[in-house]
Amino acid sequence: MVSPVLILCLILPVLFLFFFQYRRTLKNPPFPPGPRGLPIIGNLHQLDNSNLYLQLYHLSQKYGSIFSIRLGLRPAIVVSSAKLARELFKDNDPEVSDRPKCFGQQRLSYDGLDMIFSQYGQFWREIRKICVVHILGTKSVSKYYSIRVFELKRMMKKLYGHASSSKVTNLNEMLMSLTTTIICRIVFGRGYDEEGAERSRFHGMFNECQAMWATFFVSDYIPFLGWVDKLTGLRARLEKNFKDLDKFYEEVLAECIDPNRKTPQNEGMIDVLIQLKKESSSSLKLTNNHIKAILMDMLLGATDTTSATAVWAMTALLKNPRVMKKVQEEIRTLGGKKEFLEDHDVEKFLYLKAVIKEVFRLYPAAPTLVARETNKACMIGGYEIPAKTILYVNAWAIHRNPESWKDPEEFLPERFLDSTVDFHGNDFELIPFGAGRRICPGLHMAAASLHLILANILNSFDWELPAGVRPEDIDEEMLPGLAQHKKNPLYVLAKPRI
Numbered sequence: 001m002v003s004p005v006l007i008l009c010l011i012l013p014v015l016f017l018f019f020f021q022y023r024r025t026l027k028n029p030p031f032p033p034g035p036r037g038l039p040i041i042g043n044l045h046q047l048d049n050s051n052l053y054l055q056l057y058h059l060s061q062k063y064g065s066i067f068s069i070r071l072g073l074r075p076a077i078v079v080s081s082a083k084l085a086r087e088l089f090k091d092n093d094p095e096v097s098d099r100p101k102c103f104g105q106q107r108l109s110y111d112g113l114d115m116i117f118s119q120y121g122q123f124w125r126e127i128r129k130i131c132v133v134h135i136l137g138t139k140s141v142s143k144y145y146s147i148r149v150f151e152l153k154r155m156m157k158k159l160y161g162h163a164s165s166s167k168v169t170n171l172n173e174m175l176m177s178l179t180t181t182i183i184c185r186i187v188f189g190r191g192y193d194e195e196g197a198e199r200s201r202f203h204g205m206f207n208e209c210q211a212m213w214a215t216f217f218v219s220d221y222i223p224f225l226g227w228v229d230k231l232t233g234l235r236a237r238l239e240k241n242f243k244d245l246d247k248f249y250e251e252v253l254a255e256c257i258d259p260n261r262k263t264p265q266n267e268g269m270i271d272v273l274i275q276l277k278k279e280s281s282s283s284l285k286l287t288n289n290h291i292k293a294i295l296m297d298m299l300l301g302a303t304d305t306t307s308a309t310a311v312w313a314m315t316a317l318l319k320n321p322r323v324m325k326k327v328q329e330e331i332r333t334l335g336g337k338k339e340f341l342e343d344h345d346v347e348k349f350l351y352l353k354a355v356i357k358e359v360f361r362l363y364p365a366a367p368t369l370v371a372r373e374t375n376k377a378c379m380i381g382g383y384e385i386p387a388k389t390i391l392y393v394n395a396w397a398i399h400r401n402p403e404s405w406k407d408p409e410e411f412l413p414e415r416f417l418d419s420t421v422d423f424h425g426n427d428f429e430l431i432p433f434g435a436g437r438r439i440c441p442g443l444h445m446a447a448a449s450l451h452l453i454l455a456n457i458l459n460s461f462d463w464e465l466p467a468g469v470r471p472e473d474i475d476e477e478m479l480p481g482l483a484q485h486k487k488n489p490l491y492v493l494a495k496p497r498i
């Protein structure tokens with residue numbers, strides 16, 4: 001017979017364990033609810049990178065505007081309301097301003113020597129200050145105005161060419177090429193848009209870098225299985241991309257410091273950074289690796305996001321002929337008969353501004369923003385969120401949340417006409433550029449480009465769909481990736497305004 005003492009010895013520890021667990025639950029608020037995961041992999045099998053914002057949106061419908069998931073061994077929470085975004089970015093901003101360290105991103109950013117992936121702290125403060133003061137501030141936005149104008153006029157010339165031969169235009173391709181060229185010229189002082197080996201080398205590396213940025217590495221979420229990334233060849237692929245890019249940056253740097261170099265028409269961000277390195281005026285001593293990491297941020301942060309937004313704007317306008325007509329009327333009436341509208345003309349177009357805000361609301365280019373990580377425990381939504389928790393803010397869901405927006409699915413720029421809501425990070429219901437300390441520093445540059453491009457192509461052309469295509473036929477499918485691109489090309493006929 002089993003002795004009662006032995007039974008007690010077995011039962012007591014279990015009872016103690018339950019008791020302490022119960023006391024801990026009473027003392028600490030519980031972790032937000034969420035879908036049940038599997039051992040080790042957590043919820044990874046239920047999520048994929050193709051349309052994360054949509055999967056997270058569906059989960060928020062079930063578990064609420066704050067819920068938890070587990071990415072392998074790493075806990076994460078997802079926030080889907082303006083009220084909680086305010087708690088994060090206003091009440092707890094310093095505690096939620098780290099970025100999760102991911103293998104590919106760290107390697108490509110020279111171990112976080114850039115701005116996007118560096119941890120919140122003194123280094124990030126210095127690097128952000130350098131970028132905002134010298135290459136991204138309003139002064140720099142004006143300095144690069146002539147590049148935007150030159151390239152936009154070049155694209156419009158191509159559009160006139162298409163129009164004269166009644167050729168259908170692939171607007172995705174056209175706008176992607178325009179924004180890439182503008183950004184390249186701003187960053188490097190020269191473009192990589194001419195046909196030939198150099199162009200295809202640059203685009204090949206750049207596309208691969210974008211893919212590596214967004215790729216899932218097992219070592220990020222289940223470190224003890226990190227060898228899987230070696231086995232699948234992913235690490236070798238990353239290393240190759242890093243080496244190719246590094247060689248390319250070194251060549252461009254050497255070109256820029258060559259004393260025999262022809263003075264460029266416009267100095268690029270690279271020239272400014274080289275000068276700052278020479279002067280060593282800031283307390284952070286810039287090295288070539290810092291410069292290379294910053295260049296990567298500028299290229300990757302700027303190109304896809306701006307071009308995807310421009311394509312979504314035209315998609316939305318072609319799907320909504322009423323809005324297209326109204327915005328063109330405004331531009332053409334207030335813009336007079338000008339062939340090309342300048343920055344100061346664009347300032348007057350209040351309806352165009354409302355259209356662009358509505359595009360940012362319905363089609364945020366970075367729908368889950370850029371992931372953050374807590375560096376200290378903090379209270380969010382009544383839950384204690386421990387340090388080292390990954391945070392996703394689902395801007396796509398916030399922008400369509402009926403708590404903040406009337407008829408959220410409707411493309412209705414009028415909603416902004418009598419409203420002060422803007423995308424500068426103070427109104428948490430509209431955060432396409434994020435908010436708080438780490439808000440996108442390229443916001444002014446992106447907004448300036450988008451307003452100028454749209455004002456001019458809407459002023460100079462009427463836009464028609466190819467024969468047989470109706471506005472309601474235009475699809476809104478998105479491509480997987482960092483920035484949400486329209487998956488299927490937007491084919492249009494540009495008709496010069498008479």
Ligand code: HEM
Nearest residue numbers: 116301302305306365366369370433434435438440442446
């Ligand atoms: C429509 C265009 C753009 C969108 C939608 C966009 C969106 C974003 C978002 C959501 C973030 C993360 C903010 C956060 O964590 O709260 C971000 C960060 C960043 N963006 Fe942009 N961006 C755009 C254009 C640009 C441009 C033109 C540049 C540079 C030329 C740029 C450079 C950066 C950098 C460097 C960061 C990192 C800031 C930091 O971590 O401190 N972006 N952007």
